[in-house]
Amino acid sequence: MTSAAVPPAPVGDPPRRRGRPIGEWTLAGLLLLPNLVLLVVFTYRPLIDNVRLSFTSWNISAPVAHYIGTANYVRWWHDPNSHQVLINTVVFTVATVGVSMVLGLALAMLLDQKLRGRNIVRSVLFAPFVISGAAVGIAFQFVFDPNFGLIRDLAQRVGVTVPDFYQQPHWALFMVTVTYIWKNLGYTFVIYLAALQGRRADLDEAAEIDGASPWRRFTKVLLPQLRPTTYFLSITVLLNSVQVFDIINVMTRGGPQGYGTATMVYQVYKETFVNSQAGYGATIATIMFVFLLVVTLVQVRLMDRGRQT
Amino acid sequence: METNKTKWGLAGASVPIMLWTLIPIVWIVATSLKSTTALADQQQNVFGNFWPKSISWDNYSLIFTGGAKDLFVPALWHSIVVCLVATLISVVLATFCAYAIARLDFPGKKAILITALTVSFFPVIAMVTPLFNLWRILHLFDTLPGLIIPYITLTLPLSIWILSAFFQQIPWEMEQAAQVDGASSWQAFVKVVAPLAAPGVFTTAIIAFFTAWNDFVFSSNLTAARAQTVPAALNSFTGASQFTQPTGAICAAAVVVTIPVVILVLLFQRRIVAGLTSGAVKG
Numbered sequence: 001m002t003s004a005a006v007p008p009a010p011v012g013d014p015p016r017r018r019g020r021p022i023g024e025w026t027l028a029g030l031l032l033l034p035n036l037v038l039l040v041v042f043t044y045r046p047l048i049d050n051v052r053l054s055f056t057s058w059n060i061s062a063p064v065a066h067y068i069g070t071a072n073y074v075r076w077w078h079d080p081n082s083h084q085v086l087i088n089t090v091v092f093t094v095a096t097v098g099v100s101m102v103l104g105l106a107l108a109m110l111l112d113q114k115l116r117g118r119n120i121v122r123s124v125l126f127a128p129f130v131i132s133g134a135a136v137g138i139a140f141q142f143v144f145d146p147n148f149g150l151i152r153d154l155a156q157r158v159g160v161t162v163p164d165f166y167q168q169p170h171w172a173l174f175m176v177t178v179t180y181i182w183k184n185l186g187y188t189f190v191i192y193l194a195a196l197q198g199r200r201a202d203l204d205e206a207a208e209i210d211g212a213s214p215w216r217r218f219t220k221v222l223l224p225q226l227r228p229t230t231y232f233l234s235i236t237v238l239l240n241s242v243q244v245f246d247i248i249n250v251m252t253r254g255g256p257q258g259y260g261t262a263t264m265v266y267q268v269y270k271e272t273f274v275n276s277q278a279g280y281g282a283t284i285a286t287i288m289f290v291f292l293l294v295v296t297l298v299q300v301r302l303m304d305r306g307r308q309t
Numbered sequence: 310m311e312t313n314k315t316k317w318g319l320a321g322a323s324v325p326i327m328l329w330t331l332i333p334i335v336w337i338v339a340t341s342l343k344s345t346t347a348l349a350d351q352q353q354n355v356f357g358n359f360w361p362k363s364i365s366w367d368n369y370s371l372i373f374t375g376g377a378k379d380l381f382v383p384a385l386w387h388s389i390v391v392c393l394v395a396t397l398i399s400v401v402l403a404t405f406c407a408y409a410i411a412r413l414d415f416p417g418k419k420a421i422l423i424t425a426l427t428v429s430f431f432p433v434i435a436m437v438t439p440l441f442n443l444w445r446i447l448h449l450f451d452t453l454p455g456l457i458i459p460y461i462t463l464t465l466p467l468s469i470w471i472l473s474a475f476f477q478q479i480p481w482e483m484e485q486a487a488q489v490d491g492a493s494s495w496q497a498f499v500k501v502v503a504p505l506a507a508p509g510v511f512t513t514a515i516i517a518f519f520t521a522w523n524d525f526v527f528s529s530n531l532t533a534a535r536a537q538t539v540p541a542a543l544n545s546f547t548g549a550s551q552f553t554q555p556t557g558a559i560c561a562a563a564v565v566v567t568i569p570v571v572i573l574v575l576l577f578q579r580r581i582v583a584g585l586t587s588g589a590v591k592g
Contacts, residue, residue, distance in 0.1 A: 027494060028415040031405035035425065035465065038402070042462045043428045046439035053438065060441070110322060121323050123578050124330050130570040130581075131334075132523040134540040135563035139333040142340065142556075150336065182333065187585070190578075194586045243432055246525035250544055265526075268434045273530060278438050285435035296430050 047289070053282035060278040072283035081259045081267070082284075088173060089242065089263040095177050096184060096241040101233055103181075104188025105226075111189075112196045122190065129186035137250030140179040144251075169260030172252050176261050179247055184240070188233055195229040231303035235296060242292060245269065264288045335360075341368050341560035348557055368557035372565070377546070377558050383535075384542035385565065391453055391538060392521040395460035400514045402461075403468030404506070408498070410469075411476035412484075422473070428466040437530045444531060451533045459527045464517035471516065474587035475509030512584040515577055519570050539566040 054072055058065030076082050107125065111118055128136065143150045144165040155162040165175040203225070207217045223230075245265045248254060254262035254270055262270065264284060272281030336359060340348070344365035372381040409415070410422055440459060441450065449455035479502065487497040528541040537545070539562065546559045574581065 049439035
């Protein structure tokens with residue numbers, strides 16, 4: 001980001017810089033205005049409107065929403081579905097963030113070597129990240145299909161029975177988690193690889209000459225160098241995986257057994273557009289926003305602290 | 310380190326990784342190329358035997374000219390129009406914004422950058438219901454502009470972020486030199502800065518494009534039949550087909566929607582990665 005902003009100068013002060021500051025301000029204003037208008041009207045305003053709706057009872061097909069105070073929040077707190085959804089969200093997010101970052105780093109270290117065909121491997125690994133989640137969901141429906149799916153087929157050959165991934169909630173959650181990790185791995189991998197290629201090789205060599213063990217070189221030399229990347233990834237991957245909707249909708253529609261694989265995003269969708277309880281949906285979206293805000297603020301704070309040391 | 314043995318070891322290790330990544334993709338391509346009879350025969354769908362014996366284009370003709378035409382062709386058309394228009398507008402506006410932030414002196418610069426970037430922390434789903442409500446009042450529900458607008462605001466923070474990072478690396482002295490030579494700000498921008506900025510702008514456009522192209526949340530909730538894009542249409546296939554299971558057609562549609570982004574990755578992978586990491590290094 002840009003360094004220190006210019007403190008606002010009171011009107012009438014002599015220009016402190018070369019050129020024509022007032023003209024520059026006008027130009028800046030003109031350039032920024034459409035951006036700010038769009039963001040304020042179509043993101044900030046809806047977000048605030050969402051908070052307002054969270055205090056109402058509103059059937060999405062009805063024209064008016066009735067103010068009901070904090071009733072929706074109380075309902076959320078006592079709703080057993082919410083508890084399951086909250087657990088699903090935490091499991092799904094922690095697993096996808098953790099596994100895709102660890103595997104991404106491992107793959108990046110593997111492919112950081114000079115290897116014939118490395119570019120092809122890199123492109124192939126990266127591709128799933130840019131494929132539409134809906135298409136990925138369809139591909140993995142067939143991988144996990146209980147009748148002719150790839151996994152059932154492979155397991156049969158070695159004589160293992162596989163669970164029905166679509167009927168048992170825990171396995172269904174496992175299924176969508178694996179699918180999203182498959183899609184997201186390419187992202188953590190290429191970002192880590194770029195960081196590895198931009199690092200200072202001399203530090204690693206110096207540590208090697210000093211006789212440090214490979215593990216110590218990894219933990220004491222490599223990981224600290226990758227820290228900014230790790231923070232960046234932990235924030236972006238978390239923001240993305242908390243919001244996964246396409247894969248879950250295509251593969252399980254939030255089921256089995258009602259809320260088996262539903263995360264908070266899915267619950268918002270289901271309450272709003274399936275159950276027509278848009279007020280309650282808005283409440284869940286607001287709670288989700290607050291959670292996300294708190295978690296990312298903590299992460300950003302940690303990142304800033306990490307940078308100073 | 311550079312012995313043949315470690316090289317082969319690494320090559321060996323990357324084989325399972327490649328398989329893990331490729332099998333689902335190959336599977337979906339294979340399924341899209343099967344005739345209905347081949348799809349019905351279990352023996353021809355098991356692992357090791359799932360590549361079609363004879364390639365059939367039935368599924369592709371089904372979605373482009375056959376029974377699924379009315380669902381798929383408009384959706385593909387909507388995807389292309391909506392994403393290109395949204396990408397164009399978003400990147401142009403973000404270029405203005407990033408230029409102002411990188412180059413001009415004005416108060417409140419940091420506040421403006423924060424205003425733009427904070428949006429990326431908003432859950433998209435929290436904006437869907439209010440937009441749905443607003444679109445109903447403005448008659449924008451299930452229209453192309455009703456999807457273009459959210460896609461602009463979806464990609465705008467991302468584009469501003471990437472472009473600001475790119476613009477900080479541009480040698481701005483050249484612009485000053487042009488201005489000393491008598492060019493106006495605008496002329497200096499068009500003649501000197503734009504060519505230098507073009508690669509960054511192009512990269513941003515690619516990333517903005519596939520972000521919009523793959524969106525599912527807005528498309529599935531803010532459109533119905535008249536403005537639906539392909540990712541949402543893929544889901545309508547599965548929903549509408551409980552009894553017929555047009556597996557092949559769904560796979561064909563999924564392959565078609567994937568082709569453009571795969572081409573982008575193969576051609577511009579380095580740029581895309583550079584764009585995605587521009588924030589990682591600088592923070």
